[in-house]
Amino acid sequence: MKKNLLTVLVLSSGLLLSACDNGGDGGGGSSSTSNADVNNIANPVVGTPTAYSLTDFSAAAAESVVMTYKMKGISGNEVQATALVFTPRTAAPTSGWPIVVWAHGTTGVADQCAPSRNVMNDYVKGMISKFLAEGYVVVAPDYEGLGEPTGTELHPFLNLKSEGYSITDAVVATHNWLGNKVSKKWVTVGHSQGGQAALGAAQYAARANLDYKGTVAVAPASQLSLILNAGQASVANSTPDKQIPVYASLDTFTALIAAGLRNQNPTLAYNQVFKTPTDQIAKNAESVCYDVLGNQFAVKMGQYAAVNGSLKDYPRTTDTFMSLPVVKSFLEKDSQPLQIQVKTPIVIYQGGADTTVPQVATDALLGTAKALGTQVNYITSPTWDHGSAYALNIDNIVFDVNEMMAK
Numbered sequence: 001m002k003k004n005l006l007t008v009l010v011l012s013s014g015l016l017l018s019a020c021d022n023g024g025d026g027g028g029g030s031s032s033t034s035n036a037d038v039n040n041i042a043n044p045v046v047g048t049p050t051a052y053s054l055t056d057f058s059a060a061a062a063e064s065v066v067m068t069y070k071m072k073g074i075s076g077n078e079v080q081a082t083a084l085v086f087t088p089r090t091a092a093p094t095s096g097w098p099i100v101v102w103a104h105g106t107t108g109v110a111d112q113c114a115p116s117r118n119v120m121n122d123y124v125k126g127m128i129s130k131f132l133a134e135g136y137v138v139v140a141p142d143y144e145g146l147g148e149p150t151g152t153e154l155h156p157f158l159n160l161k162s163e164g165y166s167i168t169d170a171v172v173a174t175h176n177w178l179g180n181k182v183s184k185k186w187v188t189v190g191h192s193q194g195g196q197a198a199l200g201a202a203q204y205a206a207r208a209n210l211d212y213k214g215t216v217a218v219a220p221a222s223q224l225s226l227i228l229n230a231g232q233a234s235v236a237n238s239t240p241d242k243q244i245p246v247y248a249s250l251d252t253f254t255a256l257i258a259a260g261l262r263n264q265n266p267t268l269a270y271n272q273v274f275k276t277p278t279d280q281i282a283k284n285a286e287s288v289c290y291d292v293l294g295n296q297f298a299v300k301m302g303q304y305a306a307v308n309g310s311l312k313d314y315p316r317t318t319d320t321f322m323s324l325p326v327v328k329s330f331l332e333k334d335s336q337p338l339q340i341q342v343k344t345p346i347v348i349y350q351g352g353a354d355t356t357v358p359q360v361a362t363d364a365l366l367g368t369a370k371a372l373g374t375q376v377n378y379i380t381s382p383t384w385d386h387g388s389a390y391a392l393n394i395d396n397i398v399f400d401v402n403e404m405m406a407k
Contacts, residue, residue: 036206041078044070044173046149052084055120060129061086066116069173073144073153074162074264082147083170084116084140087178088132096183098213098405099174100131101167102140103190103197108289109155109259114147115140127189127394134398136405137182141170143197145263154286157260158193158221158335164200168208175210184211187401191390192357195220195348199337202344214345214404216397218390219354222338223361225322225331228254230358240305247316248298249356251282252290254317255297257330259285265326272324275315338369345407347377347400349393351384 049065057064064086073079088097102124107113120128128138142148143166145155156162171186186208190198195217205212221227231250235243251274258273259282270279281296288296304314321327333339346369350362359380369376384392 036209037072037204038209039072039169039172039207041070041072041169041172043176044169045177046070046080049085049177052116054118055125057086057125057129057132060089060132062089063087067170067173067177068149069170071144071169071173072165074156074159079144079153080149081144081166081170082114082116082142082149083166083173084138084142085174085177086128086132086138086140087181088135088137090135092181093135096181097135097137097178098183098185098187099171100136100138100401101171101186101188101190101198101201102128102138103163103167103188103194103201104140104143105190105192105194106157106253106256106290107146108293109145109157109256109285110287110289111145111147111151113155113289114142116142116147123391123394127397130394130398131401134402136401137174137178139170139174141166145260154259154263156263157256158196158224159260159330160196160200160335160337161204163193163197164204165207167197167201168204171208171210185213185405186210187213187215187404189216189397189401190220191218192386193221195357196222196335196337199342199346202342202346203337203340205344212344213407214347214400216347216349216400218349218393218397219351219357219386220337220348220362220365221357222336222365224257224335226361226364227357228322230360231355234355240301240311243311244298244301244305246355247301247311248294251278251297251316252285252294254321255282255285255293256290257327257335258282261326261330262286268324268326272318273321273327274317278315338365338372338374341372342369342374345377345404346374347379349384349389349396350378350380351386351389352380352382353385354389356386 046068049067052064052066067083067085070078071081104115131138144162145153188198188201198215198217202215235246262268270282274282350359352359
């Protein structure tokens with residue numbers, strides 16, 4: 001199942017690629033701490049949830065809906081967001097159904113890229129169906145800025161706090177909507193960007209003021225500078241056919257990062273991050289989804305290589321973009337999970353053959369977490385790549401969730 005980076009990028013529409021400040025709390029149980037920013041948004045569900053039918057869940061779910069809810073956005077102000085909510089076909093127990101949150105991978109930053117507006121891939125559908133069969137409500141947030149009703153906010157791509165609040169506030173809204181049909185117990189599961197978001201949920205779980213039981217993260221994004229630099233170096237002396245998939249993937253993520261940063265930094269220009277004329281492709285991050293954007297980068301590189309015989313001097317990213325203050329802060333802080341101690345259970349799956357989130361990045365993440373006293377059950381295999389680390393472990397992930405919920 002090993003694939004090059006561009007193939008993984010195209011495959012993972014529900015699979016892929018963090019951000020922290022010290023205002024969060026790793027506990028997340030029913031009691032909050034003094035530094036916890038507890039959600040007290042009144043009437044968090046906006047209108048009545050509408051039916052979701054792009055993917056057929058009728059065999060597994062009694063109801064599949066898109067819920068619009070209020071959350072605290074990256075600006076600190078209240079914004080609206082959307083989430084898929086699936087309820088089991090079985091009757092709710094006396095204590096209510098526990099909640100499993102699915103944190104999706106990279107799709108893009110534009111509204112059309114929201115998972116609730118698209119067909120779900122078979123692996124994710126299969127996992128959600130298994131959770132429903134186990135008697136869990138499944139909540140799948142689009143994340144802040146994706147599919148939001150105003151159409152004016154870009155998704156703050158890989159911003160850990162934004163993702164964490166997207167999750168916590170979706171859980172609060174689901175409780176408001178379903179009432180005593182759901183219990184206070186909840187767990188987060190995610191892959192790549194979603195793995196990072198799930199770790200963000202663990203860090204900010206106290207905001208929900210419920211009974212947070214733990215996180216399962218698969219190939220979670222972290223150490224973004226390391227990933228970008230290692231990706232460059234891995235194919236530096238290769239032929240264009242090897243370089244193009246890697247470079248297109250890296251440039252896609254960089255463009256999405258730039259687009260997400262423009263949410264709060266509208267003066268950040270794409271020509272500060274990309275050389276001309278590639279900056280014109282990067283601008284498309286605001287309007288197309290990641291797979292289309294990746295292909296646009298790849299096509300231009302292919303045309304250049306066909307004429308020049310190599311990618312030497314091809315105008316990709318600027319030499320100084322990582323040192324731009326807003327980018328530097330994002331890479332070192334705002335996208336980096338587990339910078340404070342988290343006390344709730346964490347399971348991380350990571351493949352040694354992963355070229356999108358290489359194991360060296362997750363090893364570094366684990367080292368930082370351990371130094372802060374965070375305990376992680378770290379499960380690896382040298383043969384798993386970015387996709388198979390998730391796809392081959394779905395049953396194990398369901399088992400992990402059952403174990404967490406039982407405690």
